[in-house]
Amino acid sequence: MKYEAIIGLEIHVELNCPTKMFCDCPNIPGDRPNSNVCPICLWLPGAIPQFSRKVLEHAVLTCLALNCEIQPRSAFDQKVYYYPDLPKGFQLSQHHRPLARHGWLDISDNRGKPKRLRIHHIHMEEDVAKLVHETEGHTRISLVDFNRAGVPLVEIVTEPDMRSSHDAMEFLKALRTQIRYMGTADCSMESGTMRADANISLRPAGTDEFNTKVEVKNMNSIRAVGNAIDHEIERQAARLGAGKEIILHTRLWDPEKNVTTPMREKFAGPCVPDPSVPEIVVSEEWLKELQGRLPEMPAQKRARFVEQHGLLDDEAAFLSEDRELAGYYESVVGEGIPPRTAAQWIASRLAPALKERNQTVSDTLVTPPRMAELLALVEKRELSAHAAREILLLLFETDKSPSAIMKEKDIGQIADSGALESLLDDVLAAHPDAVENYRKGKKKAAGFLVGQAMKASRGKADPKILQELLQKKIG
Amino acid sequence: MQDTLFTHRESPSSKGEGSGSLAGVRVLIQPNLSVKGWPAEAGSLALENHVALEDAAIVEKLHAAGAVITGSTRMGELGLGLSGDKTAEALAVEPADAAIVTDTMGEARYAALAAGFMGFKPSYGICSRLGLIGLVPSMESPGILSRSPETILRIMAAISGPDKRDFSMLSEGFPDFTAPLEKSAPVKTAGILTDCYESLDREEAAAFKKAAAALEKEGISIRELRFPDFPLFRKIHNVIGSVEASSAAGKYDSVRYGHRAPGTRNWNEMYIKSRQESFGPMVKAWLFQGAYFQFSNYEAFVDACRIRRRLLDQTNLLFREADILLLPTRRRKPDAFRLNTVKALYEAFELSCMANLTGMPAISLPGLATLDDQDLGLQAIAPFLHDPILPALARMISNPEKGNLDS
Numbered sequence: 043m044k045y046e047a048i049i050g051l052e053i054h055v056e057l058n059c060p061t062k063m064f065c066d067c068p069n070i071p072g073d074r075p076n077s078n079v080c081p082i083c084l085w086l087p088g089a090i091p092q093f094s095r096k097v098l099e100h101a102v103l104t105c106l107a108l109n110c111e112i113q114p115r116s117a118f119d120q121k122v123y124y125y126p127d128l129p130k131g132f133q134l135s136q137h138h139r140p141l142a143r144h145g146w147l148d149i150s151d152n153r154g155k156p157k158r159l160r161i162h163h164i165h166m167e168e169d170v171a172k173l174v175h176e177t178e179g180h181t182r183i184s185l186v187d188f189n190r191a192g193v194p195l196v197e198i199v200t201e202p203d204m205r206s207s208h209d210a211m212e213f214l215k216a217l218r219t220q221i222r223y224m225g226t227a228d229c230s231m232e233s234g235t236m237r238a239d240a241n242i243s244l245r246p247a248g249t250d251e252f253n254t255k256v257e258v259k260n261m262n263s264i265r266a267v268g269n270a271i272d273h274e275i276e277r278q279a280a281r282l283g284a285g286k287e288i289i290l291h292t293r294l295w296d297p298e299k300n301v302t303t304p305m306r307e308k309f310a311g312p313c314v315p316d317p318s319v320p321e322i323v324v325s326e327e328w329l330k331e332l333q334g335r336l337p338e339m340p341a342q343k344r345a346r347f348v349e350q351h352g353l354l355d356d357e358a359a360f361l362s363e364d365r366e367l368a369g370y371y372e373s374v375v376g377e378g379i380p381p382r383t384a385a386q387w388i389a390s391r392l393a394p395a396l397k398e399r400n401q402t403v404s405d406t407l408v409t410p411p412r413m414a415e416l417l418a419l420v421e422k423r424e425l426s427a428h429a430a431r432e433i434l435l436l437l438f439e440t441d442k443s444p445s446a447i448m449k450e451k452d453i454g455q456i457a458d459s460g461a462l463e464s465l466l467d468d469v470l471a472a473h474p475d476a477v478e479n480y481r482k483g484k485k486k487a488a489g490f491l492v493g494q495a496m497k498a499s500r501g502k503a504d505p506k507i508l509q510e511l512l513q514k515k516i517g
Numbered sequence: 518m519q520d521t522l523f524t525h526r527e528s529p530s531s532k533g534e535g536s537g538s539l540a541g542v543r544v545l546i547q548p549n550l551s552v553k554g555w556p557a558e559a560g561s562l563a564l565e566n567h568v569a570l571e572d573a574a575i576v577e578k579l580h581a582a583g584a585v586i587t588g589s590t591r592m593g594e595l596g597l598g599l600s601g602d603k604t605a606e607a608l609a610v611e612p613a614d615a616a617i618v619t620d621t622m623g624e625a626r627y628a629a630l631a632a633g634f635m636g637f638k639p640s641y642g643i644c645s646r647l648g649l650i651g652l653v654p655s656m657e658s659p660g661i662l663s664r665s666p667e668t669i670l671r672i673m674a675a676i677s678g679p680d681k682r683d684f685s686m687l688s689e690g691f692p693d694f695t696a697p698l699e700k701s702a703p704v705k706t707a708g709i710l711t712d713c714y715e716s717l718d719r720e721e722a723a724a725f726k727k728a729a730a731a732l733e734k735e736g737i738s739i740r741e742l743r744f745p746d747f748p749l750f751r752k753i754h755n756v757i758g759s760v761e762a763s764s765a766a767g768k769y770d771s772v773r774y775g776h777r778a779p780g781t782r783n784w785n786e787m788y789i790k791s792r793q794e795s796f797g798p799m800v801k802a803w804l805f806q807g808a809y810f811q812f813s814n815y816e817a818f819v820d821a822c823r824i825r826r827r828l829l830d831q832t833n834l835l836f837r838e839a840d841i842l843l844l845p846t847r848r849r850k851p852d853a854f855r856l857n858t859v860k861a862l863y864e865a866f867e868l869s870c871m872a873n874l875t876g877m878p879a880i881s882l883p884g885l886a887t888l889d890d891q892d893l894g895l896q897a898i899a900p901f902l903h904d905p906i907l908p909a910l911a912r913m914i915s916n917p918e919k920g921n922l923d924s
Contacts, residue, residue: 081571085768087564087650088551088573090683120764122811126784131767184784186772312811314818317655317761320684 045244045282047275048252049204051213051267054195055227056169056235057100062192063168064091064134064319071172071190083192085130091319093118097166097194100226101141102324102332104196105164107224107339108217110145112329118166118319123311126186127171137313140165141196141322147220148341149212151205159213160201169193196227202241202252207268207275214238214264219340223365231263238267242274244282257292258302270295274302343368351381360389367393370403370410377414379421387417391434399438408437416444423504429453456503459511462495465503466511469494477516488512522603522610524548525555526588537583539675542668544579545607545616548589549596550659551648552576559650560592560601563769563795565776573648574683575617575659575676582675587613594797595652595766598862599624599853604662605631615663615672621653622754622862623869625660626846626881627853630894633883634662635911636846637669640902641876642687645680652762654685656754656873666908666915669880670694673904692904701909707732707897708742708839713868716748717848720888725845728886728895732843735914740839746831747871749824751863754870756810756821759859763807769795802859829875836900841910844868846881846894872898880907882915 062069065082081089102112117139120132145161171191175184198217204210218229218236229236243255258274261267273295278288293302338346340362347358361371367388374384392413396406416433419425425433425448433447440447456462469491470477480487492508520526525548546552549559551569558564572580579586588611591603596619604616605628618625620638629636638660651657659676663669674694680686709729714722729739771777771791778790796804810818835842845868847853853865863870872879878899885895899906 084773086570086773087557087559087567087768088569088571088648090647090685092682092684122764122767124767124770124788126770126772129768129770129773130764131770132764312815314760314764314811314815315822316764318685 043283044247045275045279046247046249047205047271048202048243048245048255049206049210049271050202050241050255051198051200051204051210052239052241053198053200053214053217054167054237055104055198055221055229057097057104057194057196057227058225058235059094059096059100059194061094061096063097063166063194064093064192067192069193071169071193073189075174075185075187075189078189079191083129084188091134093319093322094194098322098324099332100194101164101166101196102329103224103335104221104226105142105145106333106336107220107226108142108145108147108161108164108198110142110161110164112142112324113140114324114326115139116141116165116322116324118316118322119313120316121311121313125170126184127173127191129171129188129191132311132314133168133170134316134319135167135197135313136165138315141324145198147213147216149209149216151212152208157209159203159209162199162201164196164198167195167197169195202243207271210240210271211264211268214267218264219363223337223339225337225365231261231266234262238264240267240271240274242271242278243288244275244278254288254290256288256290258295259292259305260294260296262297266295266297269297269300270302273300277302337365340365340368347381347385351375351385353381353385357382357385357389360393361385364403366403370413373410374414374417377411377418379414379417383417383421384414387413387434391431395435395438401438406438407441408434412437412444419444419448423506424448424455425453426455426501426504428501429455453502456499459507462499462503462507462511465498466491466495466508466515469498470515480516521591522607523588523590524558524592525552527586537581538671539579540583542584542615542671543587543611543613544584544672545604545611545613546576546586546589547592547596547602547604547618549592549619549650550576550589550617551650552586552589555589557650559596560594561769561795561800562776563595563766563771563792564650564774565795567774569648571648574645574680576648578676578678579672584672584675587611590616592618593624594800595650595762596621596624596657597652597762597800597803598622598856598865599628600799600856602628602854604628608632608634608662614665615661615668618660618662619649619651619657620660620873621651621657622758622866622873623846624853624866625662626869626879626894626896627866629660629662629881630846630883630892631854632662633892634664635666635669635883635908635915636881636894637661637663637673637907638872638879639673639677639904640692640878641873642685643677643691643902643904645683645686647680647682652765653758653873654761654765656758656761656876658873666698666911669911670698670905670908673908690902692902694905696905698905698909698912701905703913704737704840704897704906704910706738706740706839706841708740708835708842710744710747710835710842710844711741712744712747713844716867717845721845721848721893724886724888724893725895728845729843731885731895731914739843742835742838742842744831744835746828749828750871750874751867753821753825753828754874755806755859755863756818757825757874759803759807760810760818761807763804763811766796766800766804771795799857799859799862803862806859825874832871832875832877833900840899840906842898844871844896844898845886846896849888849891849893869896875901877901878904878907880911882911885914 067078118134119137121135122132140163142164151157172187239259241255243253258270343362344358347353420430476487551573557569590607593601626636781787851861881894881896886893
């Protein structure tokens with residue numbers, strides 16, 4: 043039987059607000075253990091949670107970036123369970139009344155067709171403390187680091203709209219792009235500021251039932267999410283094929299062995315309205331103000347780059363994916379460089395060079411004005427593309443201007459017809475056979491002659507002008 | 518030797534600053550109210566050796582007004598009921614002007630009776646709970662015990678008001694406790710809830726009638742009002758209170774403070790054993806009950822929340838018929854200082870928990886509804902945020918010239 047996979051994601055995103063969710067402690071979980079703590083996030087007796095407006099602002103902006111409807115009223119619940127990483131025996135989360143509902147993101151499916159994936163809801167949640175397990179002599183001990191306790195999260199719960207690992211990975215990439223644009227979270231799965239769990243079930247292709255799902259956790263990259271989903275689809279298909287049942291449970295992805303292994307059934311505790319954190323009210327005025335702060339999002343930017351700048355769609359897609367990169371491109375265009383020239387150079391020359399050096403457009407020496415100056419030299423035909431590539435690499439090493447480097451290295455392009463003409467005359471004189479062949483109609487000979495002239499100019503001659511001169515002289 | 522009344526006592530020489538609205542006023546508190554450097558065990562092994570790191574908001578305010586907090590008295594386990602509470606006995610030996618007892622289901626009003634004091638519970642949300650080690654966040658308030666309605670008023674003027682650190686408080690519309698009592702609008706009508714009255718035995722009813730008659734003598738007209746749902750107050754308080762308590766006590770995990778059972782092999786065992794040893798039978802039963810509603814009967818809890826809303830609406834309707842509602846503070850049995858079951862707990866506080874469930878202000882007056890050597894207390898409940906009419910009522914019917922109370 044042919045099966046179809048039904049996939050939904052639950053994604054935790056750590057907001058990058060300056061403070062924790064219910065107190066003023068710095069939101070820096072990686073600091074020296076237990077240095078960012080206070081009576082509230084340690085939940086000492088008599089403490090009362092003080093919900094941060096800044097956190098709400100970040101959360102609302104994140105939801106808006108994911109096309110969600112903000113709920114005017116939402117509330118916190120207590121997710122009750124006992125674990126040493128939870129200092130009060132419950133986690134403050136929004137179970138019954140989440141902050142936002144009905145969002146969506148557009149992706150391209152594996153045939154390149156546009157596909158809209160829906161978000162069921164987004165709720166706010168505090169993170170829990172971190173447990174460190176060690177041994178002291180022969181005794182196993184568990185240490186608790188409360189720096190992460192109370193760090194603000196949003197949890198994004200999708201509809202089960204995904205049908206393949208491709209869909210899920212594209213969704214995560216689109217989500218990351220949108221939120222990074224908003225600037226409210228870093229969204230790095232590798233460093234744990236974004237965590238994604240996948241719910242997977244199979245059904246006979248063409249039917250519309252929902253079968254028992256299995257949750258897979260512990261993926262530390264978008265790639266790993268894809269691998270884990272593929273593996274889980276195979277595992278379930280094999281089970282169903284063998285006439286075995288699928289059992290509702292949670293599995294852990296093992297990135298070393300590329301398999302999922304069952305984990306003990308996680309206890310699902312109750313969710314009780316919290317009596318201490320008041321109802322969250324997002325007024326219409328405030329929501330309007332926040333909507334006014336939304337930047338141009340990647341999809342809009344991509345469309346604008348195609349329509350107004352005349353870029354190809356894949357160029358526009360590449361440049362709009364990262365807000366900084368898009369800004370860089372627009373600055374270079376702002377210096378008078380034709381958009382497609384700027385786009386091609388940034389995408390195929392600058393971006394790989396940055397990656398190689400572990401730099402980003404915001405921390406590199408190759409600033410937009412220097413890049414624009416370099417490209418202007420190419421545009422004015424003072425520099426060949428080949429030489430410009432050479433100079434681009436030097437721009438990473440020195441703060442000299444591109445034209446200064448060009449002069450210093452003497453690799454400016456010879457576009458002066460007089461100079462090129464005498465150069466060409468010498469070549470023609472030295473290769474009478476080739477001239478003869480050319481006159482007889484052997485087009486190849488022209489390439490040879492121009493090549494010889496280029497060689498004589500040590501690569502500096504403008505090949506286009508050489509071509510024209512050759513035509514004039516012997517054509 | 519362990520002090521049988523106090524958990525902490527300031528040296529007799531420590532006096533107030535001598536200025537402020539409460540200059541020289543001596544106040545006793547319970548060890549569930551944080552005073553920096555004082556033990557704050559809230560009568561529980563779960564908080565063994567816990568010392569407060571900061572002053573509670575109302576302690577800051579008492580200090581700022583010049584009051585002297587002279588000590589903290591032994592209290593019942595986590596303030597649930599009054600078993601083991603020594604406030605009344607301490608007031609008998611300590612020259613204090615007032616005591617503050619956390620009122621979650623009527624404890625302050627009941628304890629006041631035992632001391633022969635008035636007991637006042639303010640409207641919910643007008644006093645900050647920051648630094649109060651409580652059990653039921655949506656129902657608890659600091660209650661004030663004093664012989665003098667003026668002192669109650671002055672203390673309320675000092676400790677009420679906004680606190681940005683307690684988000685469950687009102688942000689505006691606080692009652693004004695600074696106007697003199699005589700200026701307060703007088704109570705004209707008082708409602709007696711017949712459905713409550715019918716639950717009393719004949720002698721209790723007679724004692725209560727006698728007290729109500731004292732009000733009539735002062736020109737207050739008494740009106741009988743129906744409230745068929747009255748018996749639901751204790752049931753709904755019990756469901757919601759136990760659920761909130763179960764969550765609130767979740768932090769007592771022996772990880773960061775409090776009693777930790779020795780010799781356990783892993784954290785799960787450490788949790789279970791420490792909590793097992795930390796809580797007494799009645800608290801344990803109540804927490805179990807709360808966990809039952811959370812884990813196994815959530816629908817009943819949701820129903821209780823809905824009924825709470827309805828009871829609040831019904832109570833508000835009664836205030837169209839009367840300025841205040843009158844009830845005894847307590848029945849003669851059981852004795853709230855000797856409780857060991859949840860059932861007995863709610864029998865002891867069945868007449869007082871209404872004010873906590875609705876968040877309304879209430880006062881208990883001694884010496885008016887007495888039965889043999891027992892004082893059942895005359896309890897008056899006012900509409901939400903109409904707090905000052907209660908000390909004013911107390912002043913009106915307990916004029917020192919009539920000899921029934923101190924000035």
